[in-house]
Amino acid sequence: MRMLRSSHLRWRSRLESLCIPVGALLVALLLFGGLCALEGYNPLSVYGAIYQAAFGSRFAWQNTLLRAAPLMLSALCTVLPARLGLIVIGNEGALVLGGLLAAITGIQLAAAPTSLGLLAMALAGVIAGGLWIMVIGALRHFRGVNETISSLLMNYLAIAFLSHMVEGPWRDPSSLNQPSTFLIPDALRLGNLPPSRVHYGLLYGLAACAIAHLLIQRTTFGFAVRTVGGNRRAARMVGLATGKLTLAICFLAGSCAGLAGMVEVAAVHGRANGALHANYGYSSILVAFVAKQNSLTVILVAILLGGILASGSLLQRALEMPDATVMVLQGLIFLVILYSESLYGQIPWFREPRPSDDPSPAVHPPVLASATVTPPSPSGDLHR
Numbered sequence: 001m002r003m004l005r006s007s008h009l010r011w012r013s014r015l016e017s018l019c020i021p022v023g024a025l026l027v028a029l030l031l032f033g034g035l036c037a038l039e040g041y042n043p044l045s046v047y048g049a050i051y052q053a054a055f056g057s058r059f060a061w062q063n064t065l066l067r068a069a070p071l072m073l074s075a076l077c078t079v080l081p082a083r084l085g086l087i088v089i090g091n092e093g094a095l096v097l098g099g100l101l102a103a104i105t106g107i108q109l110a111a112a113p114t115s116l117g118l119l120a121m122a123l124a125g126v127i128a129g130g131l132w133i134m135v136i137g138a139l140r141h142f143r144g145v146n147e148t149i150s151s152l153l154m155n156y157l158a159i160a161f162l163s164h165m166v167e168g169p170w171r172d173p174s175s176l177n178q179p180s181t182f183l184i185p186d187a188l189r190l191g192n193l194p195p196s197r198v199h200y201g202l203l204y205g206l207a208a209c210a211i212a213h214l215l216i217q218r219t220t221f222g223f224a225v226r227t228v229g230g231n232r233r234a235a236r237m238v239g240l241a242t243g244k245l246t247l248a249i250c251f252l253a254g255s256c257a258g259l260a261g262m263v264e265v266a267a268v269h270g271r272a273n274g275a276l277h278a279n280y281g282y283s284s285i286l287v288a289f290v291a292k293q294n295s296l297t298v299i300l301v302a303i304l305l306g307g308i309l310a311s312g313s314l315l316q317r318a319l320e321m322p323d324a325t326v327m328v329l330q331g332l333i334f335l336v337i338l339y340s341e342s343l344y345g346q347i348p349w350f351r352e353p354r355p356s357d358d359p360s361p362a363v364h365p366p367v368l369a370s371a372t373v374t375p376p377s378p379s380g381d382l383h384r
Contacts, residue, residue: 016344017292024340025290028333035328041319053314054307065198066268067280068299068306070095072205073260074284075291075298076212077133080253081147082293083216084246085229086140090151091257092281093158094132098125098258099265100162103272104170106184106265117188121262129258130251132158137250141243159277166273180273190267201263206299208256213295215252225249257281283309286334305330 033043054064074091081088105124109117136154139145165171167179190200216222228235228242235242261276269275287305291297312326 016347020340020343020347021290021292021337024336025333028329028336031332031336032329035332041321045319046315046321049314049318050308050311053311060307060310062197063310064303064307065202066306067309068302069199069201069205070260070264070280071284071287071302071306072298073201073208073263074257074281075287075302076208076256076295077129077253077281078285078288079291079293079295079298080212080216080249080256081133081137082288083222083225083229084249085232086137086246086250087148088133088136088151088250088253089148089285090133090136090154090254090281091284092277092279093151093155094129094254094257095261095264095281096158096162096276097132097261098129099261099269099276100165100181100272101125101128101258102262103181103184103265106188107182109188110185114187117185118190118266121184121188121266122259125258125262125265126255127258129261130253130255133254133257134247134251137246141246155281162272162276163274170272172271175271175273178273178275180271183271184266188266189270190263199263199267201260201267204259204263205302208259209295209299212252212256216295221248257284283330286330286337289337290333 029047033047036043036046053060055061074095077091077094078088102121102125106117106121109120112120132154133151136147136151139150140147166181170181171179172182192199193202216225224235224240225245227238228240228245232242260280264276264278264280265272283305284302287298287301290305291301308326308329312323315321315325316323
């Protein structure tokens with residue numbers, strides 16, 4: 001009976017973690033439709049255009065998957081520290097630095113074999129992004145600096161460093177309109193998955209999400225991370241090295257975002273420039289929150305959000321809507337998802353019924369009235 005009850009509670013918990021995000025997405029879509037109606041647009045036409053641009057054809061699917069690849073990798077920069085109880089949003093900074101260092105590495109290894117050059121570029125992106133986010137973890141552990149604020153501010157530092165380097169020491173003199181580094185050799189460019197325009201970076205994203213899931217759910221390292229995330233004080237009492245775990249998980253998180261930057265350089269841009277700052281890092285924060293910090297769910301949410309991002313140009317051309325329309329939709333989804341976090345454990349149907357919540361009347365065992373035996377009075381006996 002106890003096992004049956006435990007299984008029932010687990011089923012309710014899983015259903016809650018599915019229904020609340022889906023309900024939040026539906027509410028965000030209704031709010032977005034209301035805003036479109038207020039501006040004079042037909043909400044159904046808007047939703048139809050988004051679907052057609054994201055999933056309506058083979059070409060649309062390719063555009064969606066091209067945007068989903070960096071979102072998958074960047075989202076892990078928020079997902080992994082969250083399992084430790086940290087809210088890190090430095091995805092954009094790690095992506096930008098990873099792309100910049102990968103581009104410089106590719107330029108320096110122009111004569112190297114293709115496999116060696118690509119490996120060196122990937123390592124450069126991984127190390128750059130990993131060290132950048134590890135600094136945030138070190139500030140949190142050793143100095144008590146809030147990781148959310150520090151990671152947000154360090155994004156601006158990374159973007160400013162990118163602008164300084166591509167406009168100054170590492171600038172290609174021939175890049176006039178958009179300051180950039182030199183082009184990496186064609187041999188070090190990531191190819192496409194045949195027969196499509198989707199590059200191999202998509203496989204990097206899928207593999208990283210699968211490895212992250214196995215690392216957190218199937219290893220002793222992941223068990224230690226989840227223990228610290230559940231109760232940091234108890235983890236210290238049992239002897240877990242919370243400092244080392246914090247630095248390690250932050251490095252792994254940043255390395256995923258840094259790899260996303262390398263993919264953008266090697267597969268899309270061919271060089272480092274301001275186009276690396278394409279807000280994939282910021283959008284991936286939304287992916288992590290909608291996916292409830294689940295590495296496998298990140299894949300589905302990244303594809304969904306990649307489709308929304310791919311629909312921006314069609315909304316502008318077909319319906320003459322502003323280019324920032326999809327950013328408004330992203331913002332609404334993010335706000336509603338954040339609000340929905342307060343609903344967990346508050347909806348009666350999803351939680352274990354308390355005794356006071358049970359509508360059935362309580363059944364009490366019958367209480368036998370105690371019979372009081374009064375000895376007969378002497379006067380009564382004499383009377384009988």
